[in-house]
Amino acid sequence: MKYCRLCVLPDTRPQLVLDAEGVCNACRNHRSKDAINWTGREQAFRQVAETARARAGGWDCLIPVSGGKDSTWQVVTCLEYGLRPLAVTYAPPARTEIGRRNLDNLIRLGVDHVDWHINPEVEKRFILAALEKYGSTAIPMHMALFNIPLRLALKLDIPLVVWGENSGFEYGSKDDEAQGFQLDSTWLKRFGVTHGTSANDWVGTGLSAKDLASYFGPAPEELERQGIRAVFLGYYFPWDPVKTYDVARRHGFRAAAEGARTGYYNFADIDDDFISIHHHLKWYKFGFTRLFDNLSIEIRNGRLTRDQALALIRARGEETPERDIASLCAFLGITRERFAAIAEGFRNKAIWSHEGGVWKIPGFLIPDFSWP
Numbered sequence: 001m002k003y004c005r006l007c008v009l010p011d012t013r014p015q016l017v018l019d020a021e022g023v024c025n026a027c028r029n030h031r032s033k034d035a036i037n038w039t040g041r042e043q044a045f046r047q048v049a050e051t052a053r054a055r056a057g058g059w060d061c062l063i064p065v066s067g068g069k070d071s072t073w074q075v076v077t078c079l080e081y082g083l084r085p086l087a088v089t090y091a092p093p094a095r096t097e098i099g100r101r102n103l104d105n106l107i108r109l110g111v112d113h114v115d116w117h118i119n120p121e122v123e124k125r126f127i128l129a130a131l132e133k134y135g136s137t138a139i140p141m142h143m144a145l146f147n148i149p150l151r152l153a154l155k156l157d158i159p160l161v162v163w164g165e166n167s168g169f170e171y172g173s174k175d176d177e178a179q180g181f182q183l184d185s186t187w188l189k190r191f192g193v194t195h196g197t198s199a200n201d202w203v204g205t206g207l208s209a210k211d212l213a214s215y216f217g218p219a220p221e222e223l224e225r226q227g228i229r230a231v232f233l234g235y236y237f238p239w240d241p242v243k244t245y246d247v248a249r250r251h252g253f254r255a256a257a258e259g260a261r262t263g264y265y266n267f268a269d270i271d272d273d274f275i276s277i278h279h280h281l282k283w284y285k286f287g288f289t290r291l292f293d294n295l296s297i298e299i300r301n302g303r304l305t306r307d308q309a310l311a312l313i314r315a316r317g318e319e320t321p322e323r324d325i326a327s328l329c330a331f332l333g334i335t336r337e338r339f340a341a342i343a344e345g346f347r348n349k350a351i352w353s354h355e356g357g358v359w360k361i362p363g364f365l366i367p368d369f370s371w372p
Contacts, residue, residue, distance in 0.1 A: 001287055001351050003365045007296035008309050010365075012286040012351060030300040033238060045236035048229070049081040052160035055227065059086040059112070061160040064149040066090075067103030069241070069267050070164040072248035074233055075109055078162055085162075087111045088152055090145040092272040093123050094327060098256060099271025105252040116148050118214045120331075122207065126215075127274075128332050129205045131339075134195045135285060135346030137328065138278035140215065143194050147217030153228050154218045161230040165239045240301055241268060241294075262321060263290035264298065264312070274328050276321040283318060284347045287361050291316060314366050 001010045004024035011018050017025050052060045060083040065071035067089070078085050089103060107113045123140060130139040153161050199215035209216075223230070233239075245255070245267045255267035262269050262276035269275045269290065279290035295309035304312075329339050353362050360371050 001361065001363060004296070006306065007299045008288075008292050008306065008313065008365060009296050010286065010288050010292075012348070013288060014286075026296065027300060038238060041236045045233075046081060048160065048231065048236075049078075049083050052083065052229075055159040056084075057157060058084075059156065059158050060084045061162050062086050062088055062149055062153045062156075062158045063111070063162050064088055064090075064145060065103070065106060065113075066145075067099050067101075067106055067271050068269075069245040069248040069253055072102070072106050072109075072251060072253045073244040074162055074164050075106055075111055076247055076251050077233060077237070079110060083160075083162075085111045086152075086156070086158060087113045088149045089113070089115050090141070090148050091115050091117045092141060092274065093118075093120055093127075093331060094273035096271055096273060098254065102253050102271065105254075109251060114152065116144075116214065118144060119211075122211045122214075124332055125206050126202065126212070127328075128334070129202065129207070131332075131342055133205075135281050135343065136195065136278060137274055137281070139194050139197065141272075141274075141278075143197075143199060143215045147199075147215060150217050150223065150228075150230065153230075154222055154226060157226065159228055161228065163230065163232050164244075165234040166232040241265060241297060242301070242303070262319070264294035268294075273324050274331075276324045277328055280319075280321055280325075281343060281346065284343055284352075286348065287351045287364075289319065291319070310366055314369060317370055318372050320372070 001012055002018055002022070003010050004016075004018060004027060005022040006027045007024060009016055009024055009026060011024075015025075019025070019028070049060070061078055063071065063074050063078060063085045065075065065087045071087075075085060075087060087107065092099075103115075126140040127137055130136050149161055152158070198217075199212045200209070202212060202215075203209050245253070245265075249255070249267075253267075256270045258266075260266045260268075262279050269279070276290075283289050291313060295304060295312060298304040299306055299309055325336065325339060329336055347359070351361055352359050354360075358371050
């Protein structure tokens with residue numbers, strides 16, 4: 001493994017590439033923001049909003065929301081630009097109490113809202129199938145949260161869908177697909193965190209097409225024919241998790257009192273008990289965790305030095321989310337031992353080495369890391 005010399009991300013991270021100077025494309029992308037004409041981009045969004053208002057017969061835009069700080073920021077911003085939104089939520093099977101409170105607060109900001117729940121028996125089978133096949137618990141979640149809003153926008157003839165950050169740009173990729181402002185089928189296949197699969201690929205894995213109805217999205221030509229546009233708000237305004245949190249906090253959003261659930265921020269990834277497991281499994285497959293992502297964002301924004309980030313990784317260690325794993329196992333009806341065996345099957349032997357009965361990563365960026 002090789003690590004970016006500016007942040008702490010390794011070259012094993014999907015879509016991340018180190019250049020000849022040892023700097024990752026996520027850091028390069030962040031530096032490119034200084035050259036962006038944000039005033040011009042803001043004016044472009046103002047035009048997008050005006051076009052949506054003129055085109056809409058009911059709601060001007062649809063906003064996919066979880067109740068998190070970014071979705072609160074999205075709602076606040078759209079309301080400030082005079083849009084009448086319909087907020088839509090894919091309800092995770094392990095929604096937290098603070099997630100529920102923040103979602104209720106978001107609705108009180110002044111939006112109509114749809115809370116879409118999927119049959120938990122279907123979700124159990126789908127999550128377990130995804131875990132066993134790809135070592136990921138989040139494929140069903142991402143498939144639902146990307147496709148449900150697009151289906152509703154098409155059905156209700158809502159001309160604009162407003163997403164938050166463009167993760168393809170913020171977390172590494174620097175090609176045209178990630179740079180653009182529009183979420184389309186090409187972006188979803190590459191950056192949608194579904195391992196390039198669609199709902200149709202999961203038919204027959206103990207699941208029928210009818211079981212998976214909530215996970216199917218509209219065809220791209222249907223959206224184009226009806227003139228529905230899906231954009232990233234982070235294209236028009238600088239995206240920074242601390243700044244979006246500040247906006248959300250001033251509008252009633254609350255962070256977790258007990259500290260970060262996973263990673264560095266106590267205001268992110270707090271609305272779902274299972275999201276920490278998705279991030280934990282990166283440790284086996286890629287040799288990094290959510291903490292590395294968050295600390296790298298802090299380094300790029302000048303709030304932490306790389307040495308401070310390394311000290312935090314050293315102090316925090318692996319941070320296996322035992323409580324959340326126990327909750328997932330209870331939901332899926334499997335033992336902790338079975339979960340461990342599945343996770344172990346995805347350990348990347350190209351980067352991990354078994355030494356003296358302990359798994360280690362040779363050349364890890366912290367030489368004195370305490371391996372469990």
